[in-house]
Amino acid sequence: MLSVEEARQRMLNTIPVLPSEKRRILACTGHVLAEPLHAAENIPPFDNSAMDGFAVRAADTKGATQETPSVLSVVETIAAGYAPTKQVTTGQASRIMTGAMMPDGADAVVMQEVTQQAADKVKIFESVEETENVRFTGESVKQGQRVIENGKYLRPPEISMLAALNCANISVHRRPTVAIVSTGDELTPLGEPLEPGKIRDSNRYGLYAQVEEAGGIPIDMGIAPDDEAETERIFRTALAKADALVTSGGVSVGEHDVVKTVLAKLGEINFWRVAMKPGKPQAYGIADGKPIFGLPGNPVSSLVVFELFVRPALLKMAGHTELFRPTFKATLAEAITNRDGRVNYMRAILKVSAGEITAQTTGPQGSGILHSLVLANGLITIPTSTTLQAGAEVDAQFLF
Secondary structure (H helix, E strand, O other): OEOHHHHHHHHHOOOOOOOEEEEEHHHOOOOEEOOOEEOOOOEOOOOEEOOOEEEEOHHHHOOOOOOOOEEEEEEEEEOOOOOOOOOOOOOEEEEEOOOOEOOOOOOEEEEHHHEEEEOOEEEEOOOOOOOOOEEOOOOOEOOOOEEEOOOOEOOHHHHHHHHHOOOOEEEEEOOOEEEEEEEOOOEEOOOOOOOOOOEEOOHHHHHHHHHHHOOOEEEEEEEEOOOHHHHHHHHHHHHHHOOEEEEEOOOOOOOOOOHHHHHHHHOEEEEEEEOEEOOOEEEEEEEOOEEEEEEOOOHHHHHHHHHHHHHHHHHHHOOOOOOOOOOEEEEEOOOEEEOOOOEEEEEEEEEEEOOEEEEEEOOOOOOOOOHHHHOOOEEEEEOOOEEEOOOOEEEEEEOO
């Protein structure tokens, strides 16, 4: 069996990055930038006031106090969006609004709260230094500056910056479309009565949500029966519609587990067993240049394998360079024994208190106990064949 690290690296080495496409700025949130962006102009494009007040020569306010204010002549009012028409000379000031262009001659702004205006005169009760309360040309971004690197995930701040850079259309990587198929005769769709021996098809819905959370576009392909020909037909249809295929169930060693057989017919199987718990039986392969992930049927195994393998693969396809969730050390709140020869990814409640993170498991950890994941907000990694006492440190990561 491959270790998690070996299997994941082998997988990622074969994952393609999807081509870029031009999109309108308002359709780019959640995408990854495919080209570096440079500023064609300064931001701000001119020196401007950082607040409402009076544009002055700082030297004219020297020594101003409440008892002995400086008294200056007001030559004009400058609103945001309009250019000043007069120069400020010795003994003069211009009334100015936040964001308005600084007039020639002025080198500072006195905030309105420490002034008193009467007609064309203003009393100033506090002195200012040169450049005080002034925002300068190119202070945020200089013309020609490389502002956003390719590979950057576009959040609302980046979208706002794109608008400031006058970028109406930009190149971003496509988000992957992902076909999702549940497999097995035992599965019952939602809304239908459960017959003896049947179970609800829960995995497909959890995987659908995980694809969305990872930034992919899920395509629900329904349930494939334990029939090789029909499963092959559904898989081929799914691959024709999507950039990747995710299946759950049918990758173990049972005689009705047909997924591996079908996947082998469609393309090349890279691996099918990984030294991890839950999630040892899984399949990964490539067909027509598209990745296929055969996940286990047990609900916890399916969701955990997606988290550790499929999620980073989808992120890479979408152009991300940071593929994994941050890991950190957490202190165990209980003793834990892992007698297995596989690394155990246990579901845990991670709590942060006084700068320390503690981890408490969510109870029974069977791969069919979906509630153990509902209660969890993270995973902790327990090495093979080991006993850890309460107070020991383990690797941990937050989920979802």
